[in-house]
Amino acid sequence: xxxxxxxxxxxxxxxxxxxxxxxxxxxxxxxxxxxxxxxxxxxxxxxxxxxxxxxxxxxxxxxxxxxxxxxxxxxxxxxxxxxxxxxxxxxxxxxxxxx
Numbered sequence: 231x232x233x234x235x236x237x238x239x240x241x242x243x244x245x246x247x248x249x250x251x252x253x254x255x256x257x258x259x260x261x262x263x264x265x266x267x268x269x270x271x272x273x274x275x276x277x278x279x280x281x282x283x284x285x286x287x288x289x290x291x292x293x294x295x296x297x298x299x300x301x302x303x304x305x306x307x308x309x310x311x312x313x314x315x316x317x318x319x320x321x322x323x324x325x326x327x328x329x
């Protein structure tokens with residue numbers, strides 16, 4: 231059975247993984263957003279409003295729609311990975327509390 235210090239170390243390692251994933255997600259999204267701005271300059275005017283416009287599917291180019299889908303996929307993929315790690319952290323915290 232691991233010690234409290236070992237559990238804390240594992241938790242910190244998992245937090246490092248989450249921070250690394252957040253950095254990677256930001257890098258990927260920055261690239262996609264730059265690509266998207268080339269075909270949709272309105273993205274700079276108000277991101278949330280533009281996304282709502284895209285989701286209504288009114289007058290959106292195929293290229294813009296593909297990039298939008300890529301952005302959503304990137305966000306979903308990283309959220310899923312971070313949720314898995316968060317669940318591991320929660321389990322370790324519970325185990326630590328039981329000590």
